[in-house]
Amino acid sequence: MAIQFSGLASGMDTDSIVKQLMNLERAPITRMQGDQTWLSNKLTAYKDFDTKLKGLLDNVRTLASESQYNQYKATAASGDFFSTSASENALANTSYQVEVVSLAQVQKRYTAGFSSNTEQTFGTGELVFTVDGVDHAITIDETNNSLTGIMQAINDADIGVQSAIINDGSENPYRLTLTGDNVATAFTLDSSGLTGGSGQTLGALSESQAASQAHIRVDNIDIYGDNNAITDAIPGVTLDLIKAEVGTTTKVDITLSNDAIKTNINSFISAYNEVVSFVTGQSTFGDDTPGVLGGDSGLANIKRRLQNMLTTNIAAGAGVTSLSQLGLETQSDGQLSLDATRLSAAIDTDPDSLITLLAGNGDDIEGIGTMMQDYLSSLTSPTDGLLAGRKKSIETNLARIDKQITLTESRLEKREETLRMQFSAMEQLVSTMNSQSSFLSSQLQSLENLWNYKK
Incomplete structure (x- = not known):
């Protein structure tokens, strides 16, 4: 681009004049950019509203689901011996006497003590574990024939036995411990195959704990389990055993959980109020500064429909x-x-009609929760819901404005170029006229000097 010296001939700041003229010419672009901001804010508001509608839909789905009303709680008279939890398969208004005779235990064995868990080495060859009647050979060589190496080799073998090293604080404190994965796991270890290298073996194992099943009595009926979570002693109830005490019984009561119903209804109210608050905030009623969606009558229609x-x-x-x-x-x-x-009284007095009111009866009566679920599902549909329709329209308008801005910017570039050329031509004309004026002034001065000389 050629260097331009603004106003050298005319004395005017033509560059500033062009910029001010172009600022006036850019007024339509400024308005279109404002329209873009307004449309973008509308789209953000619609997305926010859609999120609130989906939150209400999630809560309404819960109200319309009969399974939420089949929630029970199992209450133990004491928490000393076990904790309880109940599923929808529990039987309400029943009670049981539970005695914890013994807890489930896995088999645990250990070796004699050794002086070091890393520096002392053992023979090389094969350790043979017999787990539940099946032999498993574990190779021990010069890379893993320390106590730590043997522990890791056992754990890596994944044979149903886990190994660890304990330090008992004695002169030879390091012992290898072996633990079965569950109460049904029985195992033995033969270390006589470690014949290479130093030839030292792990020796005989001592048993610290024998494997045994959990044992409880429910209403004087003996029940056994392979772990301390008993799931089939009481229908729909899990007992997580904590402590055994023979001869001590604990009463367990199974009742309908009203707390779950109350929680779900309160969550629904909260989600509903968020939707209503949003619509009210967009309205002009009682407020001179409505929200960006204040002109959309669809929001008020949604509010009325829900009400x-x-x-x-x-x-x-x-x-x-x-x-x-x-x-x-x-x-x-x-x-x-x-x-x-009033809610508690309704739940306690007539839970069946409450369920029908909210979830229907699956036959000829449609509950309020079901009605709302159908309506909100259509409103939040990703293909033809409220947001989907408004988003398509807004994005079309944004694209149209973008195109108009691009065309206008192109036109203004040419307009600015034309203005600068016109001012440049003016400067050249003024410069030429200034030169001619100077020449004529010089000639007149010469004539005047000549005339004065002749006199």
Whole structure:
């Protein structure tokens, strides 16, 4: 690009004049960029709303699922001997007397003590483990014939026996310990095959603990297990054994877990209120600064549709037929509140009609949770839901504006080039006229000097 000296002939700051003119010419681009920002903010708001709708949908799916109402709790009179947990297969309103006779134990054996776990070496050859009647040969050579090397070789063999080294603090403190993987694992070790090298063997093993099954009595019936988690003694209940004490029984009561129902309903209310709060925040009602989605009537329609579903009466018999009977109330701002006392009373008094109200009966009655689930699933559909439709429209407009900005930028580049050429031509013309003026002035001065001389 040629070097331009702005205003040398005219004395005007033509570069500044061109920049100011171009700033005026760029006003449409500034407006279009503002439109882009507004559209991008709208898309972000729609995505936020979609996230809140999906959160409500997740909670509604729980309300519409009958399995959530089949949650039980197993309560032990004492936590000293075992802990309890119950599944949906438990039997409500039952109780059992449980006695822990003995805990499950795996077989444990150990070697005599040795002076070092790394420096003292043993013979080379084969260690032969017999595990549950099957022989397993483990090769020991000069690379792994220390106590640590033998331990690692046993663990790497993956034969159902784990090895470790303990230090008992004696003169020869290092002992190799061997532990079966479970109570059914029985093993022996033959180290006589270590005949090479130093020829030293591990010696005979001593047993510190024999393998035995867990033993409990449920209502005086003997039950055994291969570990300390007993899952089939009480239907739908797991007993995690902690301590045994023969002759001591602990009562276990199985009841319906009302806490799970309350938790799920409270989670639903929280998710519903987030949706309502978002819609209200976008509205112009009572607020001179509406949200970016304030002009979208679809949001208000969604709010009204959800509110109408909340007030639906379900023909579930003479029991609970509306959410208001569960203690749910709509506040002046459209959000829900809960009377926990009324909810507890409804659960305790008529749980069957409560389930029908929320989840339906799987036949001819559609629950409120099911209604909302269908509606919210359509709203959040990735193909034809609210966000999908609004996103497509917004992205089309953004692309259109991008194209307009590109075309306008191209036109303005040419416009600026034209202006600079015009001002440059003007400067050249002014420069030429200045030169002619100087020449004429010089000639007139010469004539005047000549005239004065002749006088």
